[in-house]
Amino acid sequence: MRSGGVGCVPRPGADRTGNLRCNLRVVGDGGPTMDATTLLPRPTTTSTTVPVLDDTEDFTAIFAAHHDEAVRLAYLICGDQDRAEDAVADAMVKVWRAWQRGRIDNPRAYLRRAVVNQVNSRFRRLALERREAERRVGDDRGPRDPDTQVVDRDEIFEALQQLPSRQRTAIVLRYYEDLPEREAADLMGCSVGTVKSAVSRGLERLRSMVGEEVA
Numbered sequence: 001m002r003s004g005g006v007g008c009v010p011r012p013g014a015d016r017t018g019n020l021r022c023n024l025r026v027v028g029d030g031g032p033t034m035d036a037t038t039l040l041p042r043p044t045t046t047s048t049t050v051p052v053l054d055d056t057e058d059f060t061a062i063f064a065a066h067h068d069e070a071v072r073l074a075y076l077i078c079g080d081q082d083r084a085e086d087a088v089a090d091a092m093v094k095v096w097r098a099w100q101r102g103r104i105d106n107p108r109a110y111l112r113r114a115v116v117n118q119v120n121s122r123f124r125r126l127a128l129e130r131r132e133a134e135r136r137v138g139d140d141r142g143p144r145d146p147d148t149q150v151v152d153r154d155e156i157f158e159a160l161q162q163l164p165s166r167q168r169t170a171i172v173l174r175y176y177e178d179l180p181e182r183e184a185a186d187l188m189g190c191s192v193g194t195v196k197s198a199v200s201r202g203l204e205r206l207r208s209m210v211g212e213e214v215a
Helices: 057-078 081-100 107-137 153-160 165-176 181-188 192-210
Strands: 011-014 020-027 033-040
Touching (some): 057 107, 081 107, 181 192
Antiparallel strands (some): 011 020
């Protein structure tokens, strides 16, 4: 494990179904220690043309290299640390399954796309329920004074979480992750035009919520 970085120590074992269970211990810089247990299907050897993973060394190296970045991306989209961790764990299972079918050309890009898809599919319903609850309760903050209005990062981030998932994801990828439109489109599985439209509409909605200070 590298000192001062993120480490992933596999402790493999087998369950009754013959699947490989790998216990991943993740250590952050100066932060708390997290233990995550991921049930990973055992690689098959039925194909002689597709390379399969014989152990978890390469996979855990990918986990260690990109885990924090993936959690940050998930958090920016969903706005909740625990849900971000859960989404990344689910995404890593999908990456593992793809890894079994053959080596992934770009593990980082594959993981980021899996995270985007997982966050949006996992928490879309929760976001709708939250907005519905907020509408029922009502907004008791009162009118804003445009002469004294100050928009901070927390307020913008809170407003960002209220956007539809596509608009929120597009803005996160373009402005928080600083990705080109083409790369954002690839991660979202849509066209560049769709990304442009989602960003434009999302920024317009943000301005209506927090003011013209939004870029």
